[in-house]
Amino acid sequence: MANASTNIAAAGPRGPKPRRAISGRNIMIYGTLGLVALYYALPLYVMIVTSLKGMPEVRLGHIFAPPVEITFQPWVKAWAQACTGLNCDGLSRGFWNSVRILIPSVVISIAVASVNGYALVNWKFKGSETFFTILIFGSFIPYQVMLYPIVILLREMGIYGTLGGLVMVHTIFGMPILTLLFRNYFTSVPEELFKAARVDGAGFWGIYFRIMLPMSMPIFVVAIILQVTGIWNDFLFGVVFTKPDLYPMTVQLNNIVNSVQGVKEYNVNMAATMITGLVPLTVYFISGKLFVRGIAAGAVKG
Amino acid sequence: MSPALQGLTTIAVGVGGCVAYFYFSNVILDRVIYPPRGPNAGRNINRAGQIRPWLFLLPALVALGLYLAYPVFETLRLSLTERVPVLGQPGKFRYVWVGLDNYRQMTSEAKFWEAMRNNMMWLFVVPAAATAFGLLAAQLTDRIRWGTIAKSLIFMPMAISFVGAAVIFKLVYEMRGADQEQIGVLNAIWLQFDGGFGSVLVLKIIPVIILLAFGGIVSWVGWLVLRPLLAARRARGIWGYVLRPAVAIFAVWMLWLSLQSVVGLWRFELAYGTPQAWISLPFWNNFFLMVVLIWIQTGFAMVILSAAIRGIPEDTIEAAIVDGANPFQIFFQIKVPQIAGTIVVVWTTITITVLKVFDIVFAMTNGQWQTQVLSNYMYEKLFVTADWGVGSASAMVIMILVSPILVWNVINARKEMR
Numbered sequence: 001m002a003n004a005s006t007n008i009a010a011a012g013p014r015g016p017k018p019r020r021a022i023s024g025r026n027i028m029i030y031g032t033l034g035l036v037a038l039y040y041a042l043p044l045y046v047m048i049v050t051s052l053k054g055m056p057e058v059r060l061g062h063i064f065a066p067p068v069e070i071t072f073q074p075w076v077k078a079w080a081q082a083c084t085g086l087n088c089d090g091l092s093r094g095f096w097n098s099v100r101i102l103i104p105s106v107v108i109s110i111a112v113a114s115v116n117g118y119a120l121v122n123w124k125f126k127g128s129e130t131f132f133t134i135l136i137f138g139s140f141i142p143y144q145v146m147l148y149p150i151v152i153l154l155r156e157m158g159i160y161g162t163l164g165g166l167v168m169v170h171t172i173f174g175m176p177i178l179t180l181l182f183r184n185y186f187t188s189v190p191e192e193l194f195k196a197a198r199v200d201g202a203g204f205w206g207i208y209f210r211i212m213l214p215m216s217m218p219i220f221v222v223a224i225i226l227q228v229t230g231i232w233n234d235f236l237f238g239v240v241f242t243k244p245d246l247y248p249m250t251v252q253l254n255n256i257v258n259s260v261q262g263v264k265e266y267n268v269n270m271a272a273t274m275i276t277g278l279v280p281l282t283v284y285f286i287s288g289k290l291f292v293r294g295i296a297a298g299a300v301k302g
Numbered sequence: 303m304s305p306a307l308q309g310l311t312t313i314a315v316g317v318g319g320c321v322a323y324f325y326f327s328n329v330i331l332d333r334v335i336y337p338p339r340g341p342n343a344g345r346n347i348n349r350a351g352q353i354r355p356w357l358f359l360l361p362a363l364v365a366l367g368l369y370l371a372y373p374v375f376e377t378l379r380l381s382l383t384e385r386v387p388v389l390g391q392p393g394k395f396r397y398v399w400v401g402l403d404n405y406r407q408m409t410s411e412a413k414f415w416e417a418m419r420n421n422m423m424w425l426f427v428v429p430a431a432a433t434a435f436g437l438l439a440a441q442l443t444d445r446i447r448w449g450t451i452a453k454s455l456i457f458m459p460m461a462i463s464f465v466g467a468a469v470i471f472k473l474v475y476e477m478r479g480a481d482q483e484q485i486g487v488l489n490a491i492w493l494q495f496d497g498g499f500g501s502v503l504v505l506k507i508i509p510v511i512i513l514l515a516f517g518g519i520v521s522w523v524g525w526l527v528l529r530p531l532l533a534a535r536r537a538r539g540i541w542g543y544v545l546r547p548a549v550a551i552f553a554v555w556m557l558w559l560s561l562q563s564v565v566g567l568w569r570f571e572l573a574y575g576t577p578q579a580w581i582s583l584p585f586w587n588n589f590f591l592m593v594v595l596i597w598i599q600t601g602f603a604m605v606i607l608s609a610a611i612r613g614i615p616e617d618t619i620e621a622a623i624v625d626g627a628n629p630f631q632i633f634f635q636i637k638v639p640q641i642a643g644t645i646v647v648v649w650t651t652i653t654i655t656v657l658k659v660f661d662i663v664f665a666m667t668n669g670q671w672q673t674q675v676l677s678n679y680m681y682e683k684l685f686v687t688a689d690w691g692v693g694s695a696s697a698m699v700i701m702i703l704v705s706p707i708l709v710w711n712v713i714n715a716r717k718e719m720r
Contacts, residue, residue, distance in 0.1 A: 025629070033442050033452055036435065040456045040597065043470045046487055050473065061483030063490055100308065108316035112361075115324060119358035131359065136715045138370045140708050142658045144677055145701045146373030148380065148684050148694060153368070167312060172369045175362065180715075204328065233463035235661040240685065250465045254665050257469050266473055266485060273466045280461040292605045295460050 051075065051270035058266050074267035078275055082268055084255035087245070091272055094252030098232060098279075100163055101248055105170035106227045110220065113175055117182025118208055122194070138176035147240060154241065161243040169241055170231050178223055185219040186212060218290065225287055225294030229280045249276050320361070327357045374701070381405070381694035404691035414696070417674040420588050421703075424659060424675065427589070429652040431596045433645060436603025440611055441633060443604075453608070457601035464598065464661035471594045472666060475580040489577040496574055510564050517560035523634075524553025582671040591673055594662050599655065603648045610644035611637060647714070650707050657704050676700050 046063055051074055053067040080090040087093065120128070150169065151160060159165035189212065197207045213220075238248040247255070253276045257269045284291045331353060336346035381404055383397040408414050439456055443449035459467060476486030484490045495501035528550040531543075580590050614637055622636045638645070660677035667673045669682065676696060683693035 029442050029446065032438070033446075033448075036439055036442070037452050037455055040459065040600070042487065043474055043597070044458065046473065047470050058485060059483065061485065061490070063485055063487055104312040104316060107313050108320070111317045112320045115320070116358055116362055119354075131363075133712065133716060134366060136712045137708070138366055140654070140711050140715075141370065141374070142654070142700060142704050144658060144660070144680060145377055145697050146370065147680075147697070148690060149373035149376035150369065152376070153373070164312065167316075169369075171316070172365050175365065176370075179362065205325075229461060233466075235463065235465050235664075236681075250463050250661075253463075253469065254465050257472065258665070266476070269469055270473065273462075273469045277462045277466050280463075281458070284458070284461040291461075292457065295602065296606060 047270045047273060050267050051274050053267050055263075055265060055267060074265070074271040075275065077265075078256070078268045078272035082256045082265075082272060084244075084252055084259055091249060091252055091256070091275055093245070094247055094249035095275070097163065097242075097246055097252075098249040101166055101170065101238075102228065102231050105167045105174070105231055106224060108167075109171040109174040109178055109227060110223050112171075113178035113223070114182045114212075114216075114220070115208065116175075116179045117186055118212055120179070120183045121186040121189075122204075132180070135176045135180055139180060143173065143236065147236075151240065160241070161246070163242065163246055166237060166241045166246075166248075169237055170234070173237075174227055174230070178227070181223055181226075182216075182219060185216055189215060221287065221290050222294045225283055225291050228283055229295065232279050323361065324358065328354065331357065377694045377697050377701075380690055381698050384691050400691070404695040408692045408695050408699075413669075413674055414679060416672055417669075417676045417679040417696075418699075420672075420674060421657065421676050423588055424592060424595075424656045425653060428592050428595050428599065428656045429649050431592070432599040432652050433603050433607075433649050435596065435600040436648065437607050437638075437645070439600065439604045440608035441637070444608065444611055453604065456604055459598045460601040462598070464595075464659075465665045467594050467598055468662045468665035471590075471597075472581075475590055477577050477579045477581075484577055486577075486580075488580055492578060501574065506568060509567055513560045513564050513567070517557045520553045520556040520560070524550045524557075527553070581667060584672050587667065587671055587673055591662055591666055594666070595656065595659060599652050603652065606648050607641065607644060610641040614640050650711060653707055654704060654711075657700060676703075 049066055050058060050063065052070050052072070054069065054071050054073065057068060078090055079092055079095075081088060082090045120131075154160035154165045154169075157165075159168070193211055194207060197211055202210060233250060234248070235250045235254070238251045242248070242251075253272050256272055287294070331350050336350040336353075337343075380397070382399060382401060384400045384403070385395045386398050388396055439452070443452050462470075473485070474487040475489075476484075477489055478484060478486075484493060495505060527546050531546050581587055583590075618636055618640065619632060622632050627636070658677055659675060660681060663669060663673060663675050663678045664681065669675070669678045676699060680693050680696040680700065683689045683696060
């Protein structure tokens with residue numbers, strides 16, 4: 001095979017393939033791509049540009065023009081002074097709420113789900129098929145259907161409207177999809193490794209910490225991305241399960257933008273949107289390809 | 303207590319609790335119940351091995367049961383009952399069985415039917431448009447130099463929350479009085495059109511060409527699907543006799559719609575020079591909201607389809623080129639059939655997202671100006687007007703609408719796991 005192809009290459013014309021920079025096909029491809037990119041980039045561009053302008057400059061129109069005078073005042077205001085109803089301490093409160101929701105739910109859900117996935121790979125048991133079907137249903141079913149009963153449930157447990165309740169909901173709803181994710185990844189680890197470790201005297205936890213954990217870093221990163229973006233961008237649970245002074249960032253962003261008092265400050269709104277998006281966007285730029293995997297895995301979530 | 307300490311405590315309690323549970327339940331199982339000693343050592347080890355998985359599954363099963371299974375049935379029960387305050391005990395309620403009354407009340411509301419109609423439109427437009435744009439972007443960025451940059455740009459909206467996207471598009475659709483400078487992107491573009499030849503070209507002739515092209519593609523695909531049936535050679539089973547004509551009829555309907563829109567568009571008097579309040583333009587504002595979700599979801603469709611296109615065996619395309627196929631034939635008759643499975647997966651995934659769309663409508667219009675959708679209707683009933691019966695009934699409607707796709711997805715996922 002390799003031989004044949006080298007023969008053909010040797011017989012054929014040499015040197016790089018001649019390119020025509022401007023051909024009808026290229027114009028069409030780049031033209032269409034340019035239009036498509038415009039639809040996706042223009043709103044983002046306008047957001048960034050507007051967030052760096054002062055309000056007098058915004059009022060002049062010229063929305064596509066870069067700021068004449070770059071000011072970070074809108075960012076400062078969005079972070080520390082923007083009003084939602086009676087509170088005027090900006091997004092900072094929501095940011096810290098989001099952090100306090102995010103970190104425990106990500107850590108707990110991933111720790112528990114990875115151990116569960118590992119246990120599921122390690123032992124075949126009766127009814128495992130049914131259990132997986134339930135897990136898949138659990139990860140696909142729309143949250144809306146169970147919203148109100150969970151409110152009742154949390155109220156009965158006395159944690160309705162607290163961050164702990166919201167953390168618990170996020171943790172449990174992340175569980176089915178994460179368990180499946182880990183289980184599917186762990187099945188691809190060769191069985192001989194388990195057996196060798198078992199022979200060498202490693203127990204359940206020994207195998208988990210010394211073999212599984214170091215071997216499955218990519219899937220842990222994918223799981224972290226899935227949970228971080230999912231929980232950070234969540235709106236529905238935040239607005240339903242917490243109270244106003246504990247609202248996560250997305251809810252507060254909505255309240256700042258839709259608050260009816262005063263003049264509409266477009267630059268502050270855009271800066272607030274940018275600040276809210278900073279965490280997932282940073283994750284996106286750092287993790288690259290794995291981010292796509294994380295999002296794709298989470299897209300099926302209910 | 304400081305927030306950091308509080309967070310650390312939560313993590314410690316959560317993880318520590320789970321680990322402690324796993325560890326000590328194992329210890330008890332191994333040391334106390336079935337110790338690997340004495341005359342029954344071998345049998346005990348086997349028994350312990352059989353029970354061990356359940357130690358791990360038990361908490362998961364309890365949590366799933368409590369938070370997934372119970373709420374679904376509870377919602378069903380609530381949708382069939384009504385909350386009545388108990389006399390003499392303020393704050394106490396009892397639930398009375400009312401049969402289908404909640405559903406009857408719901409279906410008598412105009413807002414519900416508006417939400418249903420809008421949801422159906424979302425259901426047709428968003429998955430189709432997002433998948434089509436995603437496919438287009440995946441095909442165009444395949445093997446060109448700036449492809450990666452274009453891709454990462456198109457994917458970026460996926461990282462932004464739905465609310466964030468809604469806020470951005472609120473600025474895009476913003477309108478100020480005709481005497482002021484326009485800040486909204488769409489109005490700024492709109493005001494560039496003055497009714498001259500350029501406007502007619504961009505707003506009438508090009509859309510008409512696009513609509514005609516769409517109609518042409520749809521009818522061609524319909525013809526491709528129907529042809530085997532007419533030739534009576536390869537049509538087999540239910541797919542042959544029911545689905546193929548159904549797809550063809552749908553294609554004809556789409557063709558009819560696109561021709562109708564061509565006529566409508568051509569005769570429509572566009573209000574040049576006056577800024578429009580896009581968000582409160584009845585009926586059309588639905589499409590402006592859909593644009594937001596399409597903007598977000600295209601990236602998802604693109605990356606999945608792009609991976610699928612990469613996976614197409616090279617020789618099938620080479621064979622087609624040798625046979626003299628043009629790029630369109632290669633795309634529609636060689637590539638698309640080979641990634642049809644992936645297209646369906648992307649389509650159904652987006653469909654589920656669409657059925658649950660809530661944040662966008664809530665943040666942009668909150669259901670005003672005839673943009674209500676089912677999720678927002680449900681939210682309003684449950685948490686604003688506190689009408690739990692009707693709210694639960696509409697949740698059940700969402701569940702029923704999602705079910706077919708849900709079941710289909712579960713079957714597929716199970717196949718994949720084998």
